[in-house]
Amino acid sequence: MIRVIKPGLQTTVQDEGRFGHYAIGMPPAGAMDNESYAVANLLVGNRRGAAALEVTYMGPELEFQTDTTLAICGADIPPRINGDLIPTWEAVNVQAGDVLTFDVLKQGVRTYIAVAGGIDVPVVMGSRSTYTLCGVGGYHGRTLQPGDVLHQAAEQARTPKLGVAIPAEWRPQFPSVLDVHVVVGLYSYRLLEDSLNEFLNTEWTVTPEANRIGYRYKGVRLNFVPRNQPFGAGSNPSNVVDCGYPIGSIQIPDGVEPIILLNDAVTGGGYATVATVISADLHRVAQTRTNQKARFVAVTVEEALHRRRQKQQRLAEIESFLEA
Amino acid sequence: MAEEFKSVVSPLPGVFYRRPSADAAEYVQEGGRVEVGDTIGLIEIMKNFYEVKSDVAGTIDSFIVVNEELIDIGQEIARIVVE
Numbered sequence: 457m458i459r460v461i462k463p464g465l466q467t468t469v470q471d472e473g474r475f476g477h478y479a480i481g482m483p484p485a486g487a488m489d490n491e492s493y494a495v496a497n498l499l500v501g502n503r504r505g506a507a508a509l510e511v512t513y514m515g516p517e518l519e520f521q522t523d524t525t526l527a528i529c530g531a532d533i534p535p536r537i538n539g540d541l542i543p544t545w546e547a548v549n550v551q552a553g554d555v556l557t558f559d560v561l562k563q564g565v566r567t568y569i570a571v572a573g574g575i576d577v578p579v580v581m582g583s584r585s586t587y588t589l590c591g592v593g594g595y596h597g598r599t600l601q602p603g604d605v606l607h608q609a610a611e612q613a614r615t616p617k618l619g620v621a622i623p624a625e626w627r628p629q630f631p632s633v634l635d636v637h638v639v640v641g642l643y644s645y646r647l648l649e650d651s652l653n654e655f656l657n658t659e660w661t662v663t664p665e666a667n668r669i670g671y672r673y674k675g676v677r678l679n680f681v682p683r684n685q686p687f688g689a690g691s692n693p694s695n696v697v698d699c700g701y702p703i704g705s706i707q708i709p710d711g712v713e714p715i716i717l718l719n720d721a722v723t724g725g726g727y728a729t730v731a732t733v734i735s736a737d738l739h740r741v742a743q744t745r746t747n748q749k750a751r752f753v754a755v756t757v758e759e760a761l762h763r764r765r766q767k768q769q770r771l772a773e774i775e776s777f778l779e780a
Numbered sequence: 781m782a783e784e785f786k787s788v789v790s791p792l793p794g795v796f797y798r799r800p801s802a803d804a805a806e807y808v809q810e811g812g813r814v815e816v817g818d819t820i821g822l823i824e825i826m827k828n829f830y831e832v833k834s835d836v837a838g839t840i841d842s843f844i845v846v847n848e849e850l851i852d853i854g855q856e857i858a859r860i861v862v863e
């Protein structure tokens with residue numbers, strides 16, 4: 457059992473996500489940095505898809521009421537057990553009565569606390585992930601609060617290997633300006649050509665409105681091709697007749713501030729989506745914080761698929777490294 | 781004896797507020813007294829409001845950032861003359 461003394465700013469139970477319900481308007485939720493989450497799970501010997509805690513900006517204070525193993529991967533938020541720094545990207549044993557706290561964030565945004573067996577909350581529509589907007593899944597459908605008690609599940613497949621750290625080349629980089637690879641479309645033709653070029657050449661800044669639902673950026677104003685809006689589309693030229701929004705899709709309401717839709721976003725609506733962030737880069741976006749910079753770099757679908765295979769391969773390599 | 785100053789540093793990026801709501805009074809003014817644990821401002825991030833608290837007792841020497849300023853992690857918010 458794990459008792460929540462302080463919850464941190466926004467700590468939720470997340471797994472790989474709730475897939476297969478997008479058509480009824482249910483976004484997947486799930487770990488925003490799915491790579492760090494997966495590595496933390498592997499380190500404690502859990503099966504793929506076991507639930508972990510997603511910490512945002514500020515770490516929680518947790519008391520372990522049983523002996524267990526944990527691993528912390530993701531943003532650089534130095535963790536301490538009973539006041540002593542412990543390593544990240546490595547399995548660590550803790551004992552009943554130990555208290556986990558965190559220092560102030562140094563780099564990134566989100567870190568993942570995996571415990572042996574995973575966090576045990578009810579599986580809702582195939583997932584333990586928290587979708588807070590609708591109060592679905594996770595710990596009572598919400599962020600953790602003081603006094604909450606978490607139980608551990610039995611999703612452990614292997615004995616964790618203690619003292620083995622994930623090498624630096626497999627850990628996330630936190631560049632000062634993140635290149636976010638995008639596939640341009642489906643409604644990019646609605647932007648004026650100059651504006652599409654500006655979209656790809658501007659250094660954008662993450663605003664305070666950047667969360668699990670979406671990331672909003674400020675930079676320059678962009679303009680859409682003027683037209684008589686078709687029946688069913690809103691009156692603003694950034695509107696189209698409603699369409700499905702891919703996860704990672706970028707809309708620019710009124711041409712003012714681009715928004716990337718993420719794990720907890722609405723699944724469809726009437727804004728022109730001018731590009732979509734490739735799936736292999738979504739976890740990098742999730743590690744950029746307010747005031748940081750990003751550039752949108754256009755790639756082909758082939759390149760996007762190549763990068764997705766590379767990401768899957770990286771995880772497979774980490775898994776064999778830990779099993780060796 | 782020289783006065784001892786304590787800097788209040790932001791643990792988060794976001795928008796800084798001196799008051800709990802638009803029509804409320806400021807939590808504390810320059811020259812005002814604070815106790816340990818007193819809230820001196822709010823930081824809004826991801827539609828969450830985080831209370832910035834003093835971990836010392838003393839008087840506010842100055843606010844380094846202004847109301848509604850966009851601040852970053854590690855940025856100095858205020859200076860307190862420690863009692």
